[in-house]
Amino acid sequence: MRLVLIGPPGAGKGTQAAILSERLGIPHVSTGDLFREHVTRRTPLGQDAERYLDAGELVPDHVTGGMVRQRLAEPDARRGFLLDGFPRTVPQARELAAILDSAGVALDAVVEFTAPEDVVVKRLLNRGRQDDHEDVIRHRQRVYEHRTAPLLDHYADILLTVEAVGPIEEIAARALKGLPEAARGPARHARPAP
Numbered sequence: 001m002r003l004v005l006i007g008p009p010g011a012g013k014g015t016q017a018a019i020l021s022e023r024l025g026i027p028h029v030s031t032g033d034l035f036r037e038h039v040t041r042r043t044p045l046g047q048d049a050e051r052y053l054d055a056g057e058l059v060p061d062h063v064t065g066g067m068v069r070q071r072l073a074e075p076d077a078r079r080g081f082l083l084d085g086f087p088r089t090v091p092q093a094r095e096l097a098a099i100l101d102s103a104g105v106a107l108d109a110v111v112e113f114t115a116p117e118d119v120v121v122k123r124l125l126n127r128g129r130q131d132d133h134e135d136v137i138r139h140r141q142r143v144y145e146h147r148t149a150p151l152l153d154h155y156a157d158i159l160l161t162v163e164a165v166g167p168i169e170e171i172a173a174r175a176l177k178g179l180p181e182a183a184r185g186p187a188r189h190a191r192p193a194p
């Protein structure tokens, strides 16, 4: 299965991605984690990316796209993957489509996790990552609204929306229950009511 997870920072994408990746037996590919690894290892890419991460800005698309293309070419991602944090812009979605087209495959579903802003901001303040200061957190929410939320329309045909409030296991169960249907695509809207 080839999945993309979308949701505002703090919606619990990373936590859900870890559970879903284990249950579905596909690798969890998080661009945020990949960037943080590069920053820690002080690679040239990490040195370029660090100031964007610290400011809560998006790393430029050409840097991000190249990193994802390379990661998805690794053997474990050939059978499927769960992308967490990519794409985050419409141009990145086009880049992903090009990567998948050249491999002759397609996305099965896009899972959107939703939660009210006060809930996600509170979660992030408790998490305490290097970029989890209140002003940077609020900025990341605005970046999500302006640059990432338009992807929900872009992926309307294969979108599964999951309310990400409540116990972690229940949220994962909601996603797993909805996935096969979402992966069947737009036909689900066309089916008459029973």
Ligand code: AMP
Pocket: 009, 031, 032, 033, 035, 052, 053, 054, 056, 057, 058, 059, 060, 064, 084, 085, 086, 087, 088, 092, 140
């Ligand atoms: P995350 O771990 O998904 O919250 O991402 C942390 C930070 O990594 C973001 O605030 C961005 O600076 C950067 N980042 C992660 N994914 C992307 C992406 N797809 N495009 C651009 N920047 C990204």
